[in-house]
Amino acid sequence: MLARADAPSRKRAPERTCAGCREVLPQAQLVRLVLGPDGHVVPDLAGRAFGRGAWVHPTQRCIERAAPRGLAKSFRAEVKTSAAELHAAILAAAARRAESLLLAAERGGHLAVGATEVTEALAAGRALRVVVARDARAAAELGSVRKAIADGLAVAFGDKELLGQLTRRSETGVVAVVDRGLCDALTRVFDMMSIPEPNTGARAAGTREDG
Numbered sequence: 001m002l003a004r005a006d007a008p009s010r011k012r013a014p015e016r017t018c019a020g021c022r023e024v025l026p027q028a029q030l031v032r033l034v035l036g037p038d039g040h041v042v043p044d045l046a047g048r049a050f051g052r053g054a055w056v057h058p059t060q061r062c063i064e065r066a067a068p069r070g071l072a073k074s075f076r077a078e079v080k081t082s083a084a085e086l087h088a089a090i091l092a093a094a095a096r097r098a099e100s101l102l103l104a105a106e107r108g109g110h111l112a113v114g115a116t117e118v119t120e121a122l123a124a125g126r127a128l129r130v131v132v133a134r135d136a137r138a139a140a141e142l143g144s145v146r147k148a149i150a151d152g153l154a155v156a157f158g159d160k161e162l163l164g165q166l167t168r169r170s171e172t173g174v175v176a177v178v179d180r181g182l183c184d185a186l187t188r189v190f191d192m193m194s195i196p197e198p199n200t201g202a203r204a205a206g207t208r209e210d211g
């Protein structure tokens with residue numbers, strides 16, 4: 001039998017309203033935004049920025065619907081950020097957040113660094129997420145990494161110099177996260193980095209930058 005619903009078993013996760021679809025959901029599924037004094041919103045992926053927050057699903061559709069009118073309603077203030085600007089800001093914030101999560105993973109001993117350690121972690125089943133530098137051709141061609149890519153475990157991010165900086169080496173081609181919590185947080189920000197650009201009605205000039 002299930003426990004009674006009124007049993008004081010677990011704390012309810014805080015819920016927030018998406019400024020796009022107006023659905024009320026646990027805040028972990030939404031992105032927090034804060035409104036600057038200039039009327040522009042800034043993503044707060046670490047959830048630490050001061051100021052009143054509004055929330056949005058990290059999806060193309062909810063970004064389109066939220067900016068600027070849904071957010072103006074949430075903040076009860078004028079919002080000047082367009083859907084295209086909000087999309088770009090979320091992608092940029094996600095990339096910065098990925099860097100700080102990888103840095104924290106390395107500092108905390110939750111990261112296998114380099115081809116040898118990553119191969120060992122994959123063989124031991126400890127590698128939860130593999131991150132390959134975009135310019136790391138040799139690492140991407142390793143049998144173990146190729147299998148991780150085929151299994152959907154790998155993501156391309158940054159370059160060897162950036163991964164090197166985050167792992168206190170001159171260059172790093174591949175890393176693997178071996179901690180569940182960090183892996184989940186990273187997966188969330190990597191998903192944000194692939195949100196398609198919003199359709200803003202008037203067709204924007206410019207090219208896609210797919211890698």
Ligand SMILES: [Zn+2]
Pocket residue numbers: 018019020021022023056057062
């Ligand atoms: Zn939504």
